[in-house]
Amino acid sequence: MTQLEELLATWIPRQRWFAGKGLPIDALRVESQHVLVPGTPGLRVLVVEVGQHGRTDRYQVLLGLRPEGSIGADLAHAAIGVCELPGGAEGTGGPCVQAVYDATHDPEMTARLLEHIARGHAEDGVRFRRMPDTEIHTGLRSLVLTGEQSNTSLVYGEEYVLKMFRRLWPGHNPDLELTAALSGSPFVARPYGWIETDLRDSAADTLVPTTLAMLQRYLRSATDGWVLAATSVRDLYASPGVAPEDAGGDFSGEAERLGAATAAVHRDLARALPTDVLTPESQGELAESMVSRLDVAASQITALEPYAPALRDAFDAFADLDTPLPVQRVHGDYHLGQVVRTDSGWVLLDFEGEPAAPITERQRLSSPLRDVAGMLRSFDYAARHQLVGHAREDELAEPARAWAQRNREAFCAGYAFGGGIDPEKHQVVLRAFEYDKAVYEVMYEARHRPAWMRIPLDSIAALVA
Structure with a gap:
């Protein structure tokens, strides 16, 4: 394992969304790493493979990077550790010691996700999609909702909620698929967009578009x-x-x-x-x-x-x-x-x-x-x-x-x-x-x-x- 993978092997089992609690981790590797914001502060999407008891699951980690010793008190609870990563602060490609953390708790970084969805942007193998005939307001500060077990949801102001799917399976997530089919119904929260990348489906031995997150209307009075x-x-x-x-x-x-x-x-x-x-x-x-x-x-x-x-x-x-x-x-x-x-x-x-x-x-x-x-x-x-x-x-x-x-x-x-x-x-x-x-x-x-x-x-x- 690399230093980052060693940190993740300790951090991931402590997260509420980790499905393999109670079983030791036999193997862990970063399957793919997508740079959304280069340098430091930086932002990357990781797809992490975790092997336990003869089976392998994939998890999404939104990784924040900052110079060693620069994580403030507001992000201390989200810290994962300090490790050496390729790609220096100036993008030289050389190794650099970085403090890494769960960036879902960093409003400065998560603001970029909303901006990318609003623009229909693509970055390093990650595609940000906006629903047709929708307008998305940017510049909103995000806050992580507590109490969720399987995923992580960010509320932007009082307008949107971005659900990040933590455990990943190749394919379009049914939540996005069905909510999009029901768009316009008074009985569902309006969808605004989604984030996706390609994951390899081992059964078909092909890359499959896979949903990473979905943006919906936030129901403030619910x-x-x-x-x-x-x-x-x-x-x-x-x-x-x-x-x-x-x-x-x-x-x-x-x-x-x-x-x-x-x-x-x-x-x-x-x-x-x-x-x-x-x-x-x-x-x-x-x-x-x-x-x-x-x-x-x-x-x-x-x-x-x-x-x-x-x-x-x-x-x-x-x-x-x-x-x-x-x-x-x-x-x-x-x-x-x-x-x-x-x-x-x-x-x-x-x-x-x-x-x-x-x-x-x-x-x-x-x-x-x-x-x-x-x-x-x-x-x-x-x-x-x-x-x-x-x-x-x-x-x-x-x-x-x-x-x-x-x-x-x-x-x-x-x-x-x-x-x-x-x-x-x-x-x-x-x-x-x-x-x-x-x-x-x-x-x-x-x-x-x-x-x-x-x-x-x-x-x-x-x-x-």
């Missing part, structure tokens, strides 16, 4: 759907003996409007992008994959075993359906944390799907009921997560179930009213997707939050009762 739902649940818990519909923070009206917004987005996606109908063989293969996930989970988590027969029956019923199953592009990772409430209504975000899956997998057509199932699972989580360790857990369990059921029904009613497939008339399909999601949740919680494993397990117990 409130996270998960936060709104959690507030409603707290209001219910603070009102002993009161039914969810009578509690001060009843969420069902919002759940119904969210269902209608979701249906509108699904309709627009079906109009703008390819659709199809699953063959019986493909439907059977999908059911087999659900059974396979269940078998793996049940073999590792004994608490799931009692419910395995009922879950398999649901997946078998899905496989045996003889009615055509329409499929299309969908959100793919839909839950209350992926929607925000603005002054004008609900807006859907983050259409990239599961970041751990290759882009070709995320681009596969699926039933829109997969998104519906994801949101129904999210209502269960919103109702139950505050009960973990709660002193009144036994007392509040029934109100929590009632809250979840009321909002699940409201969402489905809104979805049907908004022109989506009526979930009530397609219970076999919906049930299979929801059970499959719950099995995934059991596995996830067992690995990452064991105290929360009871949430999907309790849901499964209620669903199969």
Whole structure:
């Protein structure tokens, strides 16, 4: 490893967006390095290959360069280290000792990204693209949003948000692809542009245009759907003996409007992008994959075993359906944390799907009921997560179930009213997707939050009762 790679091998595992936590790094190398701002202060885009446990992942690092000892207190938290890099401060090409840091936290450097997108510029293998018929204001100071797990988002003033995709897969990111297809919809944040480079697709042995970042309208008045739902649940818990519909923070009206917004987005996606109908063989293969996930989970988590027969029956019923199953592009990772409430209504975000899956997998057509199932699972989580360790857990369990059921029904009613497939008339399909999601949740919680494993397990117990 070079000095820079040695620093990155220590720094990358500490970042929230690093997907390989808990596993040692076997190998790390800088696959490509693109100079956006030469000299010092300087800016480079790195594509870094990280090898762990027999697999290799790629990550994007926005690297800032400054002379050794010149990183001030405002950037100290973003420091990566000091190393020798090719290319001196005057661009002589000779080696030079530099302090390197995560430049997403440097407004002086990130301002260049916005300027390049506004101009539709290209620099050293990195292409900056602006959406047609858009005007982008430059000279805005950026700020890194906190709390994001998989990517890094920069807010420019109160106008734009630039999402930088940290884990890279060759191809156009579905978030850009679907948001562009939905441009003009009141239910998505307007896209303004994107940044891309070429990555080698090893399977096809060819270079593929790959999305590095996407610029969208910043929704300054937005409130996270998960936060709104959690507030409603707290209001219910603070009102002993009161039914969810009578509690001060009843969420069902919002759940119904969210269902209608979701249906509108699904309709627009079906109009703008390819659709199809699953063959019986493909439907059977999908059911087999659900059974396979269940078998793996049940073999590792004994608490799931009692419910395995009922879950398999649901997946078998899905496989045996003889009615055509329409499929299309969908959100793919839909839950209350992926929607925000603005002054004008609900807006859907983050259409990239599961970041751990290759882009070709995320681009596969699926039933829109997969998104519906994801949101129904999210209502269960919103109702139950505050009960973990709660002193009144036994007392509040029934109100929590009632809250979840009321909002699940409201969402489905809104979805049907908004022109989506009526979930009530397609219970076999919906049930299979929801059970499959719950099995995934059991596995996830067992690995990452064991105290929360009871949430999907309790849901499964209620669903199969």
